[in-house]
Amino acid sequence: MSKQSKSNRPAKRKLSAKHVEQNRREFLRTSALAVGVMGFSLVGLLPVVQGKSLALRPPGALKTPSDERDFLSSCIKCGQCVQVCPVNAIKLAELDKGVGIGVPYIDAREQACDFSCDGLQCVLACPTGALTHDLDYPADSRMGFAKVAEPRKCLAIQGKGFKGLARGPDYTGLLRYDEIDRWNPIPVADYPYDLELCDLCVRQCPIEIRIAQCAAAEAEGEQNKDRVAQRQGNECPPKHAIAFEPFGGDDGIKRMKPVILDGCVGCGVCEMICPPEPPAIVIDIMQDADNMRGAS
Amino acid sequence: MSYIIESFRQLFGSEPRRPEKSEISPEALAVHVYKKQNPFDKEAFDVARQAHARDAKKWRNRRWATLLVINLLFVVSYYFDVQLLEGALTASRFMGFHMADLNSALQVTLAFKHMVLNLVIGTATIFVLWVLLGGRTFCSWVCPYHLLSEWAESVHLYLADKGWVKDHSFNRKVRSLFYLIFALLALITGYTIFETISVTGIVSRALIYGPGVALIWVGLVLLFEVFYSRRAWCRYVCPIGITYGVVGALSPLRVKFVLKDCHHEGECRKVCLVPHVLDMTVKGKAVHTEVDVSADCTRCGMCVDVCPTNSLRFEIKGLGKHL
Secondary structure, X not given: OHHHHOOOOOOOOOHHHHHHXXXXXXXXXXXXXXXXXXXXXXXXXXXXXXXOXXXXXOOOEOOEOOEOHHHHHHOOOOOHHHHHOOOOOEEEOOHHHHHHOOOEEEOOOOOOOOOOOOOOHHHHHOOOOOEOOOOOOHHHOOOOEEEEOOHHHOOOOOOOOEEEOXXXXXXXXXXXXXXXXXXXXXXXXXXXXXXXXXXXXXXXXXXXXXXXXXXXHHHOOOOXXXXXXXXXXXXXXXXXXXXXXXXOOOOXXXXXXXXXXXXXXXXXXXXXXXXXXXXXXXXXXXXXXOOHHHHO | OHHHHHHHHHHOOOOOOOOOHHHOOHHHHHHHHHHHHOOOOHHHHHHHHHHHHOOOOHHHHHHHHHHHHHHHHHHHHHHOOOOOEEEEOOEEEXXXXXXXXXXXXXXXXXXXXXOOHHHHHHHHHHHHHHHHHXXXXXXXXXXXXXXXXXXHHHHHHHHHXXXXXXXXXXXXXXXXXXXXXXXXXXXXXXXXXXXXXXXXHHHHHHHHHOOOOHHHHHHHHHHHHHHOOOOHHHHHHOHHHHHHHHHHOOOOEEEEEEOOOOOOOOHHHHHOOOHHHHHHHOOOOOOOOEEEOOXXXXXXXXXXXXXXXXXXXXXXXXXXXXX
């Protein structure tokens, strides 16, 4: 802009020469404008090229762990997914993500997707297929893959229990607790725990909760055979996502280690609910259940 | 057909075509000659002008009200979760019906090279809507940046009046260049490059989802318009204007120039965002007694508001009825 304002000198008197001069200046100004606007917009490619735009995305995002190109290009940046999410997990990226501006992402530690909408509302809301309709159930999504990043922070590995509010009284995140309200998520800060051994990551895992519900329904011996068949299929997650494994124990303390299994979809609830700071368990966005073998 | 061709020429940055003397219809010529022989009574004109001044914000008020209502509908819909108009201007759902901004849909399609059914439905809906309503009508009646830019423009005009700033023009063809480059970039890189800097998208999302750092860019563009070049974004950069302009070339809703009572004093061209479309209001240039304003016109109605003799009017082609 400063370069352009220098050309702002009074024009010459002679009419034809003045016109020529005016045209010349307009041409220079226009060239500067073209270069400036194109330059600024191309800077938007940098965060993508550098891989800084990678993030935890909503379920069904059209991406592989390390390649978000299709997702970024197909997203129309309207935020309809943001509007339908019952726990407000989805946010829109800022200008610092360059061409990823306005694209939805999830900060799991702040508010993870707990699938409390059941029907993948964000996927249904997406007008462009950036969140692909190819998946029908939470268990089909591949957002990332949990990993125990800070084993020494893990209360279960230390053999410790947990009593109180998982994330303290000021935490604003929401989760659905079926026994309290089947339809509406409530603040995590309103739900105190008292656990002999901390198992929050396993206990709150949406996939594990669903599997338990399916098992309970089956145990009750549901009358409707079709319904049972349906639950046995995709609606009931086919694989476990996380489990506890006992280990050590020479000191007589009961210790458990969280182990991430093939059914993990990377929703981030474990990262959200993990009490220590930083959390012992986090979502690795560079991996997912389908890409585990190749990556590890 | 000539209307569409002339609309495209002006949309893509050419100056209005200078009509040959022979093209001027006998009726129009008679009016031109009559005006030459009978100069207007200046005092009578001033009286008419003052009488008109009371009425001079009619279309502006309607337009601002429409623009605010549409944008607030997005905000209210999300804030109170009433699901009336979900999404943002780039794509939305009105009571469940898909709608997609034509330029955003085009960028996404070029980048992604695939269109899901919902996007086809949304794009088609909006296409039909703006064919009926005038194409670039989107710019002045819906785009939230347009309103900010209008306010920046009044600051610019105030400062220019004081002699503190000067309007620097650019070659209007550069907007077509931007259009082409952004389309090619989307196609080649596979990313919607324009969306990064689209002030329309940024302002719309900021209104609905809360402000962010992207508003600094919007602020810079506004400052550029205030201090350096009047309405620069809409006039010289924004590809959305071209997309809707092309749609508008098919639209029956236009502004019409009626030669008979025009005093050719040029107030309309002074207020206009795209003054080249009003070239026929220059003395002796109108080829017919009634001429339609080309599709680069945003149908904002400022010329209709400012014209003291009602020589510029909204019309719906084919209905033959003035609004």
